[in-house]
Every structure is written in structure tokens, then in C-alpha cells.
Amino acid sequence: MLSYRHSFHAGNFADVLKHIVLVEMLEHLTKKDKAFDYIDTHAGAGLFSLNSTHARKLQEHSKGIDKLYATDWPELARYFEAIKACNSGEKLDFYPGSPMIARQFLRHQDRAWLYELHPEDFDFLQNNIGRDRRLKARHEDGMKGLLGLLPPASRRGMVLIDPSYEIKSDYQHVSDTVAKAYKKAATLGYAIWYPVVERERIKQLQRNFVKSGIKDIQCYELGLDADSNDMGMTASGMIVINPPWTLKEKMQKLLPKLVETLGEGKDAFFKCDVLVAE
Ligand code: SAM
Numbered sequence: 001m002l003s004y005r006h007s008f009h010a011g012n013f014a015d016v017l018k019h020i021v022l023v024e025m026l027e028h029l030t031k032k033d034k035a036f037d038y039i040d041t042h043a044g045a046g047l048f049s050l051n052s053t054h055a056r057k058l059q060e061h062s063k064g065i066d067k068l069y070a071t072d073w074p075e076l077a078r079y080f081e082a083i084k085a086c087n088s089g090e091k092l093d094f095y096p097g098s099p100m101i102a103r104q105f106l107r108h109q110d111r112a113w114l115y116e117l118h119p120e121d122f123d124f125l126q127n128n129i130g131r132d133r134r135l136k137a138r139h140e141d142g143m144k145g146l147l148g149l150l151p152p153a154s155r156r157g158m159v160l161i162d163p164s165y166e167i168k169s170d171y172q173h174v175s176d177t178v179a180k181a182y183k184k185a186a187t188l189g190y191a192i193w194y195p196v197v198e199r200e201r202i203k204q205l206q207r208n209f210v211k212s213g214i215k216d217i218q219c220y221e222l223g224l225d226a227d228s229n230d231m232g233m234t235a236s237g238m239i240v241i242n243p244p245w246t247l248k249e250k251m252q253k254l255l256p257k258l259v260e261t262l263g264e265g266k267d268a269f270f271k272c273d274v275l276v277a278e
Contacts, residue, residue: 007048007052011061011064012060013222015095016222017236023105026102026105028189029110029158033109035154037152037157038105038110038111039158040102040114040142043097045128047086047096048095050095075250086100099114099135103135111153114137115140116138116139117140117142151185155185162193171204171205172208174194178209179214189241189242192238193237193238196221196235197232206239218240218274219272219274220237220270220273222259225264255271256270
């Protein structure tokens with residue numbers, strides 16, 4: 001079942017949090033000359049027009065990236081540069097997906113592995129990355145692909161796991177797959193996105209990570225409103241394994257500002273937690 005299309009949601013508040021964390025992790029990897037591998041298990045189309053019929057239908061970007069102005073966020077300069085690189089003028093016509101953001105950080109020695117199952121989004125992805133030999137797009141299950149790829153040749157890098165959680169078993173599948181991946185490549189960074197639709201599912205997901213034996217796990221969450229089981233996604237979060245040492249301090253300063261800018265009422269909130277210590 002592949003009914004989810006990210007083109008309806010690109011640039012929403014969840015993308016903002018996810019891509020800020022992604023940029024921080026990628027920037028950290030570029031601090032050493034040594035090559036790294038970027039693995040994106042659920043890559044999506046790579047680039048989204050905010051003027052498309054899909055984007056215009058839900059207008060989710062109006063509650064996300066549209067509310068952030070680069071000049072107010074000097075600490076997010078690299079994130080805004082990645083967005084600017086996908087637009088020709090000052091106007092925000094396109095929002096980059098994770099593959100196009102990652103591409104901005106790749107040097108000649110680095111590689112990106114992009115998995116996407118939806119046939120149409122896979123075609124878009126291939127078109128968007130073009131003939132860039134550093135990026136390899138695969139029309140395959142990203143979770144199986146990840147386990148087959150690890151450990152990567154460089155032995156350095158990060159994995160982004162960004163499913164749509166359409167199937168309830170996806171939550172368990174994510175923690176099981178990460179536990180297996182970590183056994184093969186314990187030094188990589190892992191960033192796992194999750195939506196808060198039913199809080200109990202997230203508590204269970206977090207418990208799975210805590211019980212996994214994996215060390216050094218942080219968790220960042222941004223909620224536009226109080227938890228509710230019948231309002232759809234009201235918050236979203238990122239679980240980060242082996243985070244850059246700078247990440248926590250940065251997120252502690254950023255998240256209150258993001259809540260102030262994107263929150264939709266007095267119950268908007270953030271979380272900045274250590275799930276498992278180093
Ligand atoms: N990571 C993207 C970004 O930040 O721009 C967005 C990804 S979107 C939330 C999830 C994508 O995963 C969808 O495009 C969907 O078609 C794809 N997908 C779903 N199951 C998959 C699987 N098992 N392997 C690879 N791709 C999958």
C-alpha cells in the first residue's frame with residue numbers, strides 16, 4: 001500500500017524540524033575530510049513545487065516554512081542556504097526534500113544512497129538528482145536496502161529513516177530495523193522521524209529504543225498543539241542516535257523559538273530529551 005505522497009505535506013512544521021536536524025548532522029560530517037555515506041531509506045521525490053495542485057490542496061507549508069524568514073534565523077543559515085539553492089529568486093517556489101538537502105553537503109568523496117518505493121516519486125527523484133554520480137537512487141524497500149548496505153565503505157555517515165507510518169506495524173518495524181542496523185554499523189548517526197498522532201504509539205517506540213541496548217540517544221519534539229487522538233498529527237519528533245556533540249545545545253536554544261513562531265496556541269510545546277545517555 002503506497003498511498004502517501006509527500007508532495008501534499010512538503011515544507012510543513014514536521015519537515016522543518018526534520019530538516020533542521022538533518023542539516024546539523026550533515027554539517028557535522030563535513031567537518032572532517034574523510035568521506036561519508038548518507039543513507040535515506042524513505043527518500044521521497046527529492047524536490048517539491050509549492051505551487052503544485054498537491055501542495056496547494058492542503059497548504060501545509062503555510063504553517064511551516066512560510067512562517068520562517070532567513071533573516072530572523074542566522075543560526076539556521078545552512079538550512080536556508082539549502083532551500084535557496086532550489087529556488088531561483090527570493091520567492092519560495094520549491095521546497096527541497098531530504099535528498100536535495102543532503103546533496104548540498106556532499107563533497108566529491110561522499111556518497112548518498114536513496115531508497116524510494118513509490119513509482120512516480122521514484123521517477124521524480126531520478127529526474128531531480130540527474131546524472132550526479134555521487135547519488136544512487138534505488139527503487140527498493142529502504143529498510144531492506146539499509147541492512148544490505150551496512151556497514152558502508154566509508155564507515156562514516158548517517159542514516160535518515162523517514163517513513164509515513166501508514167501501517168501501524170511501521171513503528172515496531174522501525175525500532176527492529178534500527179536495532180539490526182546498529183549491530184552492523186554502531187558508529188553511524190541515525191535520525192528517525194516520527195509523527196505524534198497517538199501518544200501511546202510514541203511512548204512504545206521510545207521504550208523500544210531505550211530497551212534496545214543502543215547508547216547515546218536523544219529525542220527532539222515540536223508540538224503545535226496539545227496531544228489529541230482525533231486531530232491527526234499535532235506534533236512530530238526526531239530520535240537521534242550518535243548525535244553530533246553540538247546538537248543538544250543547539251536544539252535547546254532553537255526549539256523554544258520554533259514553538260513561539262510555529263505554535264498554534266497556549267498548548268504548543270517542545271521536548272528535548274536524552275533517551276539513553278552516552
Ligand atoms: N524523506 C523525505 C523528505 O524528507 O523529503 C520524505 C519521505 S516521505 C515522508 C516517505 C516516503 O517513503 C514516501 O515517498 C513513500 O513513497 C516512501 N516509502 C514508503 N515505504 C517505503 C519503503 N519501504 N522503502 C522506500 N520508500 C518507501
